[in-house]
Amino acid sequence: MSDTLDHNEDDLLAAELALGVLEGAERTTAVHRATRDRAFARLVEEWEQRLAPWAGEIREVSPSPEVWDRISSATARNRLWHSLNFWRGSSFAAGAFAAACLAGLIYLGTFAPKQTLLATIEGGGQRHFVATIDSARGTVAVVPAAFSGDATRVPELWLIPPDGRPRAVGLLRADQTVVLTLPPELATLAKNNAVLAVSLEPPGGSTTGLPTGPVIATGKLTSL
Amino acid sequence: MDIDSNRSLIAAALNRIPAGDRPALQTVYRLTSAKLFGVCLRILGERAEAEDVLQEVYVTVWRKAADFDANRSSPMTWLIALARNRSIDRLRATRANRNMSPIEGATDVADTAASADTALESLQEHARLHGCLDGLASHERVALRGAFFDGNTYDDLAKRMNVPLGTMKSWIRRAMIKLKACLEQ
Numbered sequence: 023m024s025d026t027l028d029h030n031e032d033d034l035l036a037a038e039l040a041l042g043v044l045e046g047a048e049r050t051t052a053v054h055r056a057t058r059d060r061a062f063a064r065l066v067e068e069w070e071q072r073l074a075p076w077a078g079e080i081r082e083v084s085p086s087p088e089v090w091d092r093i094s095s096a097t098a099r100n101r102l103w104h105s106l107n108f109w110r111g112s113s114f115a116a117g118a119f120a121a122a123c124l125a126g127l128i129y130l131g132t133f134a135p136k137q138t139l140l141a142t143i144e145g146g147g148q149r150h151f152v153a154t155i156d157s158a159r160g161t162v163a164v165v166p167a168a169f170s171g172d173a174t175r176v177p178e179l180w181l182i183p184p185d186g187r188p189r190a191v192g193l194l195r196a197d198q199t200v201v202l203t204l205p206p207e208l209a210t211l212a213k214n215n216a217v218l219a220v221s222l223e224p225p226g227g228s229t230t231g232l233p234t235g236p237v238i239a240t241g242k243l244t245s246l
Numbered sequence: 247m248d249i250d251s252n253r254s255l256i257a258a259a260l261n262r263i264p265a266g267d268r269p270a271l272q273t274v275y276r277l278t279s280a281k282l283f284g285v286c287l288r289i290l291g292e293r294a295e296a297e298d299v300l301q302e303v304y305v306t307v308w309r310k311a312a313d314f315d316a317n318r319s320s321p322m323t324w325l326i327a328l329a330r331n332r333s334i335d336r337l338r339a340t341r342a343n344r345n346m347s348p349i350e351g352a353t354d355v356a357d358t359a360a361s362a363d364t365a366l367e368s369l370q371e372h373a374r375l376h377g378c379l380d381g382l383a384s385h386e387r388v389a390l391r392g393a394f395f396d397g398n399t400y401d402d403l404a405k406r407m408n409v410p411l412g413t414m415k416s417w418i419r420r421a422m423i424k425l426k427a428c429l430e431q
Contacts (some may be wrong), residue, residue, distance in 0.1 A: 037422040040327070041390070042334045045399040049338065067319055069422075070327040072429055075371040076394055077326045080288050082280035085297050089283075090275060092301050097271065097308045165268065199268065 033065050040069030087149065090167070091142050094152045098165045098199050138246040141218045142167075145239030151194060153179070153218050155243065160209035162218075163201045164194050175222040175235055182219055182240075183211040193227050194220065216243050252277060256321040263311035271308050278322070279304070282329040289333035289397040295340075299332050306332070330397075337397045348406055378428035386421035389414065 038044050039052040056063045139155040143164075150169040155162045164179060177196065180188040181204075189211065192202040204212060219240040221233035228234045256277055262270035282303060286296040306328060314324050379387050385407065392398040392406060404414040 033426075034419050034422065037426075038418070041393045041418070041422070042330060042397055043393045043400045043403070043418060045338055045401065064318075067323075067327075071319060071323050072375070072426065073394060074320070074323040074326045075375045077281070077285055077322075077330075078369070078372040080281070080284040080395070083284045083287055084280050085283040085300055089279070089297050089301055090272075093271075093275065093304045093308075094268075096301065096305050097268070167272070197269070 032062055036062060036065035037069045040066050040073060088142075091140070091149070091152050094165050094167060095140060095154050098152075098154065098163055139212065139214065139243040140246050141241035141243045143218055143220055143239045143241035145220075145237075148239075150220060150239040151177075151179075151241075153241070153243075154246075155204070155212050157209060157212055160204040160206065161201055162191060162204055162212070163199060165199045166194070166196050169194075169196050169220075169239075172222060174224075176225055176227065177220050177238075178223045178227045178233070180219045180221060180233060180237075181208055181212060182217040183213070184216070188219060188233055190228065190231060191218075193223075212243065214243060214245055217241065218243060253320060253322070256325075257314075257316045260307070260311050260314045260321055260324075261316065263308060271304070274307060274325075275304055278325055281322075282325060285326060285329045286333045288395055289330065289337060295336065296333070299336050300329070303329050303332050334397045338399075346402060346406060348408065374429065378425050381428055382421050382424060386417050386424075389417050390421055390425075393418065 035052055039049070039056065044052055056066050137156065137158045139157060141153045141155075142149055143151040143153060148169075149167045151164050152167055153162055153164045162179070169177065177194040179191040179194050179202065181191050182188050189208055191204065191208065192200070194200050217240055219233070219237050221228070221237045222235040223233070224235075256274060259267075259270040259273040259277075263274070279300065283296060283300050286299045286303070287293065290296045290299065303325075307325070314321065379390070382390070389403050389407060392403050396402075398406065400411060400414050400418065403418075404411045407414065409417075
């Protein structure tokens with residue numbers, strides 16, 4: 023190894039970390055160092071940059087659609103943290119927004135990880151929304167996926183239990199997650215195999231208590 | 247779509263994520279998940295496990311997008327490094343599924359035949375790296391490939407190529423020094 027002795031040891035360690043040949047305590051120590059030592063982290067990044075074009079040879083493979091659903095529901099839970107941290111650090115005087123986020127956060131904080139039901143609401147070959155129900159708390163968080171809005175109509179969420187009669191839950195948004203409260207009579211109906219459906223309604227939602235516009239997507243609730 | 251517009255789309259979307267922009271995360275996912283899944287799958291060799299790690303990767307992107315600095319790194323470099331690191335961590339934790347089939351330095355199978363076929367990395371950068379890899383001794387190139395594509399450790403590579411651990415370490419280190427010198431020319 024005499025010809026490697028004059029080379030910078032830190033740079034070689036960075037190369038080994040970026041290449042991925044280290045294991046055990048050596049890898050842990052190097053990873054840890056990269057989080058604390060800016061200069062070392064920079065060396066690692068430079069090696070990652072040198073090696074990354076090699077990945078061009080790796081064939082692209084589509085993951086199954088459930089992966090996005092899982093990411094979507096995992097990130098929905100900490101979305102408001104995000105907003106809050108962002109607005110806090112921003113120069114905008116957005117106190118009201120931050121307060122609203124905080125209220126939302128406390129609200130979301132009441133999500134117990136237990137008794138969670140998930141539904142991917144699909145229609146026409148598209149996944150429109152992903153809904154997560156906390157049946158203990160009686161809340162439903164609905165994350166838009168591929169849904170794109172309509173200038174004249176709004177998406178409304180319905181719960182359809184085994185009796186087949188849709189119950190209105192609330193209005194959804196194409197551009198952000200909405201958390202709705204399920205009244206106790208609906209919360210008891212939100213069980214495995216009940217269906218969530220989305221219809222397009224006039225602004226303000228259906229006034230008849232039943233969907234008036236087309237039902238564009240549905241999804242069955244399943245326990246997580 | 248060409249590489250530059252893809253690259254700036256991904257970089258712009260990554261920059262919007264720290265503000266909690268979910269459609270931006272979805273854009274990043276749409277443009278990059280097939281490549282990153284390919285990377286995870288190549289290292290882990292098993293779909294379910296690779297999908298699990300892919301999920302971790304994008305949840306990390308959501309939380310740590312602020313760490314991405316477009317002035318220092320290209321978005322694909324950052325994402326690929328993240329996917330490789332997560333896959334390697336998983337591989338090290340399970341010690342299963344890794345490719346341990348013997349390889350011999352002398353029978354270096356047509357490494358140069360591989361080509362990049364993606365809109366995500368620059369063909370020019372790929373060709374440049376390849377040119378430099380071609381300048382290495384074949385046993386060095388084979389060892390680097392095993393590390394990069396199979397997620398092998400020094401120890402794995404020493405076993406696969408049937409050489410002492412110390413020899414493998416000096417092969418890799420010398421190869422990395424040569425590679426850097428060539429890329430900096």
